[in-house]
Amino acid sequence: MPSVQVRDTLEALEPLFSRGERELYRDREVIYYPGVTSDSLFYIESGHVKVSFLDTSGKRLVLGLRGPGDLVGEGAIMGEARRRHFVQALGDTLLVRLDRDLVTSWLRRNPEASFSFLQWLHKQRTELEDLLVDVAFRDIQSRLSRKLLQLSEEFGVPTEEGVLIGCRLTHKDLAEMIASARENTTLALNRLEQEGILDKSRYRIVVKNRESLKRKCRVG
DNA sequence: GCATTAACATGCC
DNA sequence: GGCATGTTAATGC
Missing domain, CATH: 2.60.120.10 (Jelly Rolls)
Structure with a gap:
């Protein structure tokens, strides 16, 4: 920490x-x-x-x-x-x-x-x-994963389901944080949700599995 | 394959 | 209505 x-x-x-x-x-x-x-x-x-x-x-x-x-x-x-x-x-x-x-x-x-x-x-x-480094070498899934990990460590609020990212972020904000198009950020978020790594709704992301996120930072 | 752009649909304040 | 989100087709590298 x-x-x-x-x-x-x-x-x-x-x-x-x-x-x-x-x-x-x-x-x-x-x-x-x-x-x-x-x-x-x-x-x-x-x-x-x-x-x-x-x-x-x-x-x-x-x-x-x-x-x-x-x-x-x-x-x-x-x-x-x-x-x-x-x-x-x-x-x-x-x-x-x-x-x-x-x-x-x-x-x-x-x-x-x-x-x-x-x-x-x-x-x-x-x-x-x-x-x-991420923008130079990694794809959007990895970039988003690292950013979510970083946000959950820095601004995370523990809840029953996992770590809630405690700031009011849109997909557009996230896209602008990892230098990607908003559409791809939405797709990447949906993929992470389908894999059970996070839950999300409007302005709200809960990281459920940080270990999986860490793995995603390395591999595409 | 990965990503961008543009366009459009849907749904929530 | 305006904004956030979801989805897809066309296109480029």
């Missing part, structure tokens, strides 16, 4: 989180978009956000999801002048907006917190590397 450990370490930044403005975003509401001034970091208190690039053709690539205890907009404290991504809420989402200068000066004085921030950044990077 490396993700849990990393999230726990972000608790070192907690004294900061009381020093920002709390903001509530509704489902699909845009938190920021490319080109706007990048002057704050967000801490996610509850809900989820989707970080994506939008191509001029209208196609979207979702770089990742962030959930409770995560940060978003970290480019602001790394010297980024303007936002590069779209960030949207998935379901009602409560954020704490932290001023860039406040965060940077605080991190300079708190090496422990800075280090946990680095660990968290590394986790984000690792997830992106996994996606890149």
Whole structure:
């Protein structure tokens, strides 16, 4: 459970989180978009956000999801002048907006917190590397399987039937997360359901058999 | 075989 | 109606 450990370490930044403005975003509401001034970091208190690039053709690539205890907009404290991504809420989402200068000066004085921030950044990077490798080498079944596994580990809610992926995702969202067409994602999901690996209904996926999913990541 | 695109059907807020 | 989902035919690599 490396993700849990990393999230726990972000608790070192907690004294900061009381020093920002709390903001509530509704489902699909845009938190920021490319080109706007990048002057704050967000801490996610509850809900989820989707970080994506939008191509001029209208196609979207979702770089990742962030959930409770995560940060978003970290480019602001790394010297980024303007936002590069779209960030949207998935379901009602409560954020704490932290001023860039406040965060940077605080991190300079708190090496422990800075280090946990680095660990968290590394986790984000690792997830992106996994996606890149999958897009280069794996088919859609494998890509989807790994993504579902990752989502269930990161945002999973235990239930009687299995692990519910606790964010409001459409097939289109999932397709944009694995760089595939929505139709193929629907087909792949239906196949996994027929094999008894998951249950699904609108906006809802329950992973019933993680071991089978893991096997699917490797083989086509 | 695997995947994309386009088109269309169905069903749920 | 608009959006999410299911399905299929045509086409490309």
